Amino acid sequence: MKGIVFTEFLEMVETAYGLEVVDSIIEKSNLPSEGVYTSIATYEFNEMVSLITALSKEVNVSSGDLIYTFGHYLFSSLGRAHPEVIQNYNSPLGLLYSIEDHIHVHVKKLYPDAELPSFKILEKTDSSLTMIYTSSRGLYRLAHGLIEKTFEHFNGKADVTYELIKDDGTEVKFKIVQHG
Amino acid sequence: MDSKEVLLLKKALERQKKARQQAERILESKSKELYDVSRHLKETNNKLETLLSEKTSELDGVFMNILDPYVLMDLQFNVINMNTSAKDLFQKDHTKENVNLARFIHPHFQQYTMESMQSLLDVGILKNYRAKIRVAQGKEIWVQINASLIFNNQRKPIAAQGIIRDITGEMEVKELLAEQKKQLDIIVENSPLGILLTKDNRIIKANETFMQMLGYSHNELKNISLKDISAPEVQTGPCRLLDQMNQGILEEFTAIKKFYKKDGSFILTKTRMNAVTNQHGTINYQVGIIEDISKERKAEMELKASESRLSTLISNLHSGVLLEDENRKIALTNKMFCNLFNIPVNPDDLKGADCSESAEQSKVFFKNPDAFVKRIDEILEERVTVLSDELELVDGRVLERDYIPIYNDGIYKGHLWAYHDVTISKNYKKNLEAQREKYSSIIANMNLGLVEVDNNDVIQMVNQSFCQMSGFKEHELLGKVASKVIQVSNKELIPSKNKRRLSGASDSYEIEVQNKDGRNRHWLISGAPRYNESGTVIGSIGIHLDITDQKNLEFQKEKLLKELEISNTGLQEYAHIVSHDLKSPLRSISSLATWLFEDYKDVLDEGGKQQLQMMQEKVASMDKLIHGILEYSTANSSELDNTCVNLNEVITEIQEVIYIPDHVEIVVADILPNIIADNTKMHQLFQNIIGNAVVHIEKEKGIVEVIAQDKNEYWQFTVKDNGVGIPKKYHEKIFKIFQSVGNNERSTGIGLSIVKKIVDRYEGEIWVESKIGEGTEFHFTLKKNLNSHKNEESIDYKSKKIAS
Numbered sequence: 001m002k003g004i005v006f007t008e009f010l011e012m013v014e015t016a017y018g019l020e021v022v023d024s025i026i027e028k029s030n031l032p033s034e035g036v037y038t039s040i041a042t043y044e045f046n047e048m049v050s051l052i053t054a055l056s057k058e059v060n061v062s063s064g065d066l067i068y069t070f071g072h073y074l075f076s077s078l079g080r081a082h083p084e085v086i087q088n089y090n091s092p093l094g095l096l097y098s099i100e101d102h103i104h105v106h107v108k109k110l111y112p113d114a115e116l117p118s119f120k121i122l123e124k125t126d127s128s129l130t131m132i133y134t135s136s137r138g139l140y141r142l143a144h145g146l147i148e149k150t151f152e153h154f155n156g157k158a159d160v161t162y163e164l165i166k167d168d169g170t171e172v173k174f175k176i177v178q179h180g
Numbered sequence: 181m182d183s184k185e186v187l188l189l190k191k192a193l194e195r196q197k198k199a200r201q202q203a204e205r206i207l208e209s210k211s212k213e214l215y216d217v218s219r220h221l222k223e224t225n226n227k228l229e230t231l232l233s234e235k236t237s238e239l240d241g242v243f244m245n246i247l248d249p250y251v252l253m254d255l256q257f258n259v260i261n262m263n264t265s266a267k268d269l270f271q272k273d274h275t276k277e278n279v280n281l282a283r284f285i286h287p288h289f290q291q292y293t294m295e296s297m298q299s300l301l302d303v304g305i306l307k308n309y310r311a312k313i314r315v316a317q318g319k320e321i322w323v324q325i326n327a328s329l330i331f332n333n334q335r336k337p338i339a340a341q342g343i344i345r346d347i348t349g350e351m352e353v354k355e356l357l358a359e360q361k362k363q364l365d366i367i368v369e370n371s372p373l374g375i376l377l378t379k380d381n382r383i384i385k386a387n388e389t390f391m392q393m394l395g396y397s398h399n400e401l402k403n404i405s406l407k408d409i410s411a412p413e414v415q416t417g418p419c420r421l422l423d424q425m426n427q428g429i430l431e432e433f434t435a436i437k438k439f440y441k442k443d444g445s446f447i448l449t450k451t452r453m454n455a456v457t458n459q460h461g462t463i464n465y466q467v468g469i470i471e472d473i474s475k476e477r478k479a480e481m482e483l484k485a486s487e488s489r490l491s492t493l494i495s496n497l498h499s500g501v502l503l504e505d506e507n508r509k510i511a512l513t514n515k516m517f518c519n520l521f522n523i524p525v526n527p528d529d530l531k532g533a534d535c536s537e538s539a540e541q542s543k544v545f546f547k548n549p550d551a552f553v554k555r556i557d558e559i560l561e562e563r564v565t566v567l568s569d570e571l572e573l574v575d576g577r578v579l580e581r582d583y584i585p586i587y588n589d590g591i592y593k594g595h596l597w598a599y600h601d602v603t604i605s606k607n608y609k610k611n612l613e614a615q616r617e618k619y620s621s622i623i624a625n626m627n628l629g630l631v632e633v634d635n636n637d638v639i640q641m642v643n644q645s646f647c648q649m650s651g652f653k654e655h656e657l658l659g660k661v662a663s664k665v666i667q668v669s670n671k672e673l674i675p676s677k678n679k680r681r682l683s684g685a686s687d688s689y690e691i692e693v694q695n696k697d698g699r700n701r702h703w704l705i706s707g708a709p710r711y712n713e714s715g716t717v718i719g720s721i722g723i724h725l726d727i728t729d730q731k732n733l734e735f736q737k738e739k740l741l742k743e744l745e746i747s748n749t750g751l752q753e754y755a756h757i758v759s760h761d762l763k764s765p766l767r768s769i770s771s772l773a774t775w776l777f778e779d780y781k782d783v784l785d786e787g788g789k790q791q792l793q794m795m796q797e798k799v800a801s802m803d804k805l806i807h808g809i810l811e812y813s814t815a816n817s818s819e820l821d822n823t824c825v826n827l828n829e830v831i832t833e834i835q836e837v838i839y840i841p842d843h844v845e846i847v848v849a850d851i852l853p854n855i856i857a858d859n860t861k862m863h864q865l866f867q868n869i870i871g872n873a874v875v876h877i878e879k880e881k882g883i884v885e886v887i888a889q890d891k892n893e894y895w896q897f898t899v900k901d902n903g904v905g906i907p908k909k910y911h912e913k914i915f916k917i918f919q920s921v922g923n924n925e926r927s928t929g930i931g932l933s934i935v936k937k938i939v940d941r942y943e944g945e946i947w948v949e950s951k952i953g954e955g956t957e958f959h960f961t962l963k964k965n966l967n968s969h970k971n972e973e974s975i976d977y978k979s980k981k982i983a984s
Contacts, residue, residue, distance in 0.1 A: 007199075019188045026195075036195045038203035 001048055001137075002114055004039035008077040009051065012070055017059055025054035039081075042113060045137060064141045071145015075153065092154045093129050093178060096147060097121060117143065122173070129176045133162075138169035147176060249344040252330070255301075257282040260339055269323075269344060271316045286312035286320060300340060304329045310347070322351040374449070374470035380426070381405045384465065393449075393472055395442040406468075410451075411438045422453065425466065431455050439470070447474045495527070500599035506592055508535045520579065520599050521545065547572040559583050563592060570602075577603045629703075629724035632710060637662050637678060640719065649703070649726050651696030667694040681709045681720040690727070702731040755813040759806045766806070770799045808930030811864065812937070820858040820941065822966065827852035827862065831886055834867045844874045844882030852888045855895055857942065857962065865938045866899075868931035869958050873901040876956075894944060894961040905952040915946065935960070942966060 014022045026035035029050035033043055056063045079086050085103060089095040095103075099119045107114050117135030124130075133143050144162060151158045158178040165171040244250070249266035253259050259279040262270075272279045285293050289311035300306040306327040312320050327342030368375050374390030376383060383401045391398060394409065406422070424430040437451040449470045456465040494501055500517030504510060513527045521542055523530070539556045543549035552571065559566055566583040573579060582598040623630055629646030633639055642657050650657070650666060657665060663674050669692040677689065686708035695701050704727045710719040777784075777792045784792070828851060835846055855862075866886070873884045879902055887898040906914065915936040939946045944961035 019185075019192060023188050023191055034195070034198075036198040036202060038199040038206070040203055040206055 001043055001045045002039070002111060003037050003041045003043060004077075004081070005074070006037035006043055006048065006051075007039050008074055009048065009070055010035075010037065011077070012073040013055060016069075017055075021055070021058055024058055025051055028054045028058075042111075067139060067141040068145045071142040071147075072149045072152075073145075074142070075146050075149035079153065086153070090154075092150045092156050092158070093124070093127070093176070095150055095154075096129055096131070096176065097124060119143075127178045129174075131174050131176075132165065133172045133174060134170065136170055140164075140169045140172040143172075143174070147174065151178070246343070249346075250341070251281065251344065252339055252341045253281055254339050255337065256280070266344065269315065269321075269346065284313040284315065286314055288312065300327055300329060301337060304337075306342070321346055321348040323347065374468075374472070376406075376468035376470060378406050378466045378468060379464070381407055381422070390470060393441075393447060393470070394439055400442070409440050411440070425453060425455050426463070431457075436473070437470075447472050448477050449473060498600070500597075502535075502597040502599075503586075503594065504535050504597070505594040509533065510535060511594060517599065520601065545573050545575075547574055560595075563595070577601060578606050629722075629726075631657075631662065631722045631724065632719060633662050633678075633722070634719035635678075635682065635717065637674070639665070646724060649695070649701070649724060650693075669693070669700075677707055678720060681707060682717050684709050684717060700728075701726055702728045752813060755810060759810045762806050763803060766799055766802055770796060773799070805930070808934070812930055812934050820861065820966070822856050822858055824854050825857050825859050825862050826854050827866070827888070830859070830862050830866055831870075834863065834870055838867060838871045838874070840874045841877070841882065843880060844877050844884060846870065846874070847883055847885045849885060849887060852886065853890070853895065855962065856964065856966075861938050861941070865935055865960075868935045869899045869960075872931060873899055873903060873956065873958075877901060877903040879903070891961065893965075894963055896959060896961045899958045900955065902955040905954055906948060906950040906956050907952060908950075911948045911950070914948070 010022055010026075013025065029035075029047070031047050031050060033047060037043065052063050052066055055061075055066055059066075085106065086095065088102075089098070096119075100121075104116050107116060117133060117137065117139070120132040120134065122130040122132060133140050140162060144160060147160050148158070156178055158176050161175045163173045163175075165173055244261075244263045246263065247265060249269045250263045251259055251266050252261040257280050259272075259274040259281060262274055262279070267273050270279065270281075270284065282293075293309075293311060296306055296309045306325070309325040309327065311323060311325075313323055314320055324345045324347045325342045327340050329337045330339040330341055332338045368387045369389075371387060371389055374393050375387040376390055377385040383404060383406060386398065386401050391401065394401075396404070396409075421430060421433045421435060425433065432452065432454045434450065434452045437449050438446045439449055440446045450473050451471075452469045454467045454469075455463045456467060458464050494512065495514045497514055497516055500520040501512065501514045502510065502517050503512040510530050510533045513530050515527055517523070518525065518527055518530075539553050543552050546552040555569065563585045565585065566581075569581040569583075571579045571581055578601075580600045580602045582596075582600075584596040584598070586593045586595055623643050625644065627645055629649040630641070630643040631639060631646055632641040639657050639660055639662050642654055647654055647657070652665065663671075668674055673689065673691060677687070680687070686706070688704065688706045690702060690704050693701055693703055704725045706723045707720050709717045710721055712718045773792055773795045777789070781789065828848065831846065831848055831852065840846070870884060870886070874882065877884075883902050885898075885900040887900065889896040889898075914932050916933055936946055939960045939962070942962040943966065944963060946958070946960035948956060948958055950956040
């Protein structure tokens with residue numbers, strides 16, 4: 001998993017719960033990297049799982065909700081890191097529609113070893129989008145947060161519903177209906 | 181800041197430092213990687229550049245020094261560089277003047293050149309561009325160009341380079357070859373001889389003539405071996421020759437070969453095979469020239485046959501032939517010649533014999549020996565064809581002699597004597613003359629009128645009798661149209677008969693004509709077509725017989741018949757009237773006698789009563805007699821209404837009608853046949869005979885038997901009784917009218933005469949066999965098929981059917 005996810009996650013924890021919680025979850029998680037992360041390197045996915053689990057215990061919030069919240073946070077971070085990517089689009093649906101074919105292609109240019117989820121478009125209209133999220137990580141709540149934040153970014157609103165095609169969340173169908 | 185917080189920050193800072201160091205390490209290693217790659221690229225680039233410049237200079241040298249013309253031009257055909265050969269070719273130097281290659285292109289190749297240029301731009305190379313160009317002094321040469329594009333460093337085409345080859349000579353050779361091939365093909369295809377190219381017995385090529393000879397198509401021939409379709413005329417001949425040729429022993433041979441056609445027949449050919457060898461002496465091809473000699477062969481055979489026929493003909497000729505050569509030696513003679521002059525040797529043995537003395541030797545045969553010898557000398561002197569000299573021999577024969585001199589290329593080679601025995605034909609002519617005279621006089625004097633007309637009915641010939649018949653003189657008839665001179669009552673008849681004559685039909689017919697005196701005559705004419713020698717109808721011959729007298733007799737006969745019919749009818753009516761008129765006073769007498777008896781029976785004594793009774797009986801007898809006469813008169817005259825009559829029914833009916841005494845029985849042993857006859861007449865016939873029989877039986881038990889027998893054309897019936905019998909002397913008499921045997925009250929003497937009449941009408945016979953006191957047998961026959969023969973079969977069939 002790319003280092004930026006770890007750095008941003010810890011940033012969010014620090015902002016939300018303070019440095020003490022950050023230190024605590026790192027200490028408790030027994031990480032091979034010892035909690036040292038740089039955005040340009042790559043780390044074990046399990047470290048993220050450990051960190052989230054630890055945080056969940058620490059603050060008594062469910063892992064899913066934590067991941068969902070992190071999705072909101074991550075969108076802004078990524079936007080700050082690569083503003084030119086978002087500037088290419090003038091609508092949230094347009095951006096979502098292009099994740100697979102455009103944004104991920106650019107990611108691959110910079111980080112050829114990145115392991116990215118896939119978003120397969122099932123149906124698209126001017127105001128709605130249906131797509132399937134597939135990833136061995138099962139981080140669909142992260143995707144959920146990111147999607148919602150996308151609309152927020154463009155000052156739009158949408159109903160985002162999802163339906164687990166596989167119980168472990170490795171394949172999830174998202175249905176997005178924009179309004180307003 | 182408390183110590184815990186400081187500790188946390190320190191830890192966080194420591195992590196951040198480590199992260200930075202980690203990131204810096206990653207970046208350093210990436211930067212090193214990049215440096216290595218760029219250095220490697222630079223080196224490669226340098227290497228390539230060196231290579232390119234080396235190659236370019238190398239190529240420059242090569243192109244400038246190659247023997248073939250080389251040109252470098254821009255895309256507007258302006259020459260940038262060209263080698264010496266190119267300068268020589270175009271006779272231009274680009275260093276001295278601007279040379280544009282487009283100007284050289286022959287007008288016919290402008291379009292092609294533009295297309296080629298486009299393809300060069302599209303593909304980058306151009307191969308085997310072939311065109312004509314015009315160089316100085318209007319000289320035209322063929323060139324072949326292989327070209328490629330040259331690009332600048334932006335990969336844009338900026339120029340084209342090409343190597344030019346002068347292929348004028350090549351093209352000329354090619355054209356020449358093509359021309360020669362064409363000429364050769366024309367020769368081969370139009371050759372009257374079959375031409376064949378074979379290799380290892382396989383046919384590679386054959387010309388049209390050969391294909392026509394055998395009827396195979398080109399493709400069919402390709403799959404056929406020479407040995408499949410040909411055979412040597414003599415089995416061991418050229419096949420072996422062909423094998424020898426294949427082995428390289430023979431170079432050529434000529435042989436008579438059979439070739440089998442596609443349809444299975446064969447032709448005879450004179451075949452010449454030549455082996456075409458390459459420089460190593462092995463055979464490349466065999467060329468066969470095939471001449472169809474079937475016709476020549478046939479002609480040769482026919483000639484031989486006709487020669488042999490001719491000699492047979494001469495030897496069997498009905499003319500004596502003697503062929504002498506220029507030295508008067510016999511070259512040929514035949515059997516007939518020997519026969520004519522009684523020379524008792526075989527004609528072949530006479531060959532070579534000298535004839536110079538023969539005239540002198542054989543003059544004794546002739547009536548006029550000296551004239552004979554003199555005439556021969558004369559003829560031999562003149563040597564001119566002489567035909568039909570007539571010679572009379574002492575033994576009465578007459579010979580005709582022809583002399584024909586024989587020249588070959590104007591040189592006298594001998595002569596031919598031909599003698600024909602014309603004795604018979606001479607006599608024949610005489611006989612013919614005599615016969616003609618004989619028949620002419622018959623024709624002239626015969627009692628039948630003879631007229632010959634042509635197709636236009638113009639009279640060509642008449643005889644004396646016809647003149648007498650018609651009343652015209654001969655000169656009044658000849659050359660005239662027959663129908664105009666002789667007036668015929670039925671105008672349409674003669675032309676229609678003449679028309680029939682044209683189609684070759686002959687027939688006889690009667691006509692009514694007016695002779696010269698205007699009297700009507702009846703003629704019977706037999707006409708037949710006249711033919712000329714070639715068998716076409718040229719007119720008709722009519723033989724005329726005057727039948728006026730017969731005609732008149734015929735008319736008289738018809739008249740008499742009519743009168744007879746009228747008088748017959750009259751008589752019949754008379755018989756009716758008489759019998760009727762006689763019957764009514766009879767009935768009056770009968771009534772009066774009855775009344776007399778009724779009214780006065782008390783007054784009359786026995787004698788009177790008996791006399792009245794007798795009177796009644798006589799009246800009844802008289803009535804019967806009249807009835808009989810009436811029947812008799814109609815038996816002959818009334819029409820026979822012949823139908824199918826069931827005789828069994830007839831007999832049954834008769835039994836019901838007639839009086840049969842109690843002791844008599846009528847017996848029909850076998851079933852009687854159905855016959856074709858008049859029902860009423862059959863009733864009368866059987867009723868009269870049976871009626872007669874039953875009343876003449878005095879025996880205790882009387883039997884009358886009816887028997888029928890089939891006698892092919894006739895039915896024979898027998899009515900047999902066991903009655904009193906008829907004395908012999910009456911056997912003929914009884915069939916005559918008013919004759920009866922004895923003095924029987926019931927017999928009128930008419931019955932059997934009616935029977936006789938009916939039997940006569942059925943062309944039958946009736947006779948009697950009888951013995952006094954034992955019985956009588958009446959036999960009579962009736963013809964089965966009385967009427968026309970036409971109905972014979974069907975009626976016969978029908979009656980048989982019914983009978984069975």
